Amino acid sequence: MRSIAQQLQSICLTILTFCFVCLSKTTVAQQFNTITKDLTIPVSKAEDALCFQLHTITLTTANLDSARRIFVQGMGMQLSGPVKLTTLQKRSLIKQWNLPASLDWQLYELSRPSVQENIRIRLLVVAKPTPLIHETYQARELGPFALGFPNANQVLLDQELRALGFVPKAPLQAAVLPKPDGGQYRDWEASYMGPDFVHHTGIERGNGMPQLAPYDTATGKGGPGYASMVVTSMSDAMISFFRYVLGWEVRRDIELATGKNSPLALEEGIKYRYTIVYAKGASSGHILMMDFRDGIKITPRTKPRLPNRGIGMYTVFTKNLDEVKSLALQQKTSILSDITSYEDPIHGRVRSLLLVAPNETVFEILEKPRPLF
Numbered sequence: 001m002r003s004i005a006q007q008l009q010s011i012c013l014t015i016l017t018f019c020f021v022c023l024s025k026t027t028v029a030q031q032f033n034t035i036t037k038d039l040t041i042p043v044s045k046a047e048d049a050l051c052f053q054l055h056t057i058t059l060t061t062a063n064l065d066s067a068r069r070i071f072v073q074g075m076g077m078q079l080s081g082p083v084k085l086t087t088l089q090k091r092s093l094i095k096q097w098n099l100p101a102s103l104d105w106q107l108y109e110l111s112r113p114s115v116q117e118n119i120r121i122r123l124l125v126v127a128k129p130t131p132l133i134h135e136t137y138q139a140r141e142l143g144p145f146a147l148g149f150p151n152a153n154q155v156l157l158d159q160e161l162r163a164l165g166f167v168p169k170a171p172l173q174a175a176v177l178p179k180p181d182g183g184q185y186r187d188w189e190a191s192y193m194g195p196d197f198v199h200h201t202g203i204e205r206g207n208g209m210p211q212l213a214p215y216d217t218a219t220g221k222g223g224p225g226y227a228s229m230v231v232t233s234m235s236d237a238m239i240s241f242f243r244y245v246l247g248w249e250v251r252r253d254i255e256l257a258t259g260k261n262s263p264l265a266l267e268e269g270i271k272y273r274y275t276i277v278y279a280k281g282a283s284s285g286h287i288l289m290m291d292f293r294d295g296i297k298i299t300p301r302t303k304p305r306l307p308n309r310g311i312g313m314y315t316v317f318t319k320n321l322d323e324v325k326s327l328a329l330q331q332k333t334s335i336l337s338d339i340t341s342y343e344d345p346i347h348g349r350v351r352s353l354l355l356v357a358p359n360e361t362v363f364e365i366l367e368k369p370r371p372l373f
Contacts, residue, residue: 046281050247053285056315081108092342133310134197144311146199149223154188154204213284237358321367
């Protein structure tokens with residue numbers, strides 16, 4: 001149980017943060033004045049989906065202990081592994097993922113068994129450090145940005161992550177945002193600096209608003225529920241990829257500006273396009289994209305590819321892999337690995353296709369008779 005001192009600290013932090021929000025000249029709520037419908041409400045039906053919600057994110061690290069500390073001790077996920085691989089399975093993955101044959105690695109899985117809708121993490125643990133996809137925590141660095149962890153008590157999660165040595169880029173922020181019914185709700189958010197320059201965003205929506213993804217009611221912890229990317233000067237091309245190759249839908253596409261003490265740790269007044277895409281019928285497992293309108297960007301020296309350290313691949317299941325490939329060819333989407341069939345150690349027999357999105361991120365499209373959701 002939490003001590004009285006911890007409870008008082010949480011109450012004081014809540015009061016102070018709300019005071020800051022009330023005194024701000026420009027609130028986040030003013031920026032969101034065009035919102036009329038909650039993000040978690042699907043626009044289309046699930047039966048119309050070609051590709052389903054984000055199922056797995058593959059992340060490479062050379063430090064299993066650090067990964068265990070933030071994902072297991074911090075975010076409350078369950079670590080399994082190393083996954084037992086037959087010689088044939090390992091050869092298939094090396095070929096499909098374009099891994100160096102000389103690299104020594106093991107495969108682990110992070111999941112939240114109590115919340116099957118949450119995104120799984122496939123952890124590729126390399127025996128020696130590979131190049132880093134990101135070399136800083138700067139928000140302007142292009143490519144994969146963060147994993148999103150919706151939860152029921154962000155103040156408590158903030159305390160726990162700090163105790164583990166994971167500090168946020170900016171202090172925990174609270175904002176008052178408009179509800180679709182005309183009311184308001186409280187939003188807590190902070191982005192923590194995790195291993196391998198991967199951000200871990202904790203977010204809580206209050207006042208009766210549903211969280212952005214399901215969470216474990218026993219622990220109050222959930223996620224990953226979504227992923228985010230920085231796509232400066234690339235948002236139109238990325239939207240086309242999601243809409244016309246994966247068959248996803250756009251649920252938000254608005255212009256925002258960074259406020260005072262932005263969770264992104266950027267100066268105030270930076271305008272950016274804020275786009276969120278979902279699989280049809282899905283209420284989580286989405287991708288959020290930020291396009292900074294001043295054109296200033298940091299281009300990483302290393303592409304987001306396995307086995308480079310950081311977020312190297314996003315996985316979705318489809319009901320028709322051949323149609324996805326046909327659409328990819330029509331949209332001139334690059335194919336990293338063509339359709340092949342193999343025995344995946346986690347998902348079983350699958351057909352797989354690896355696509356390179358316009359911003360150079362890799363999407364693994366899997367097909368099996370009954371996708372695991």
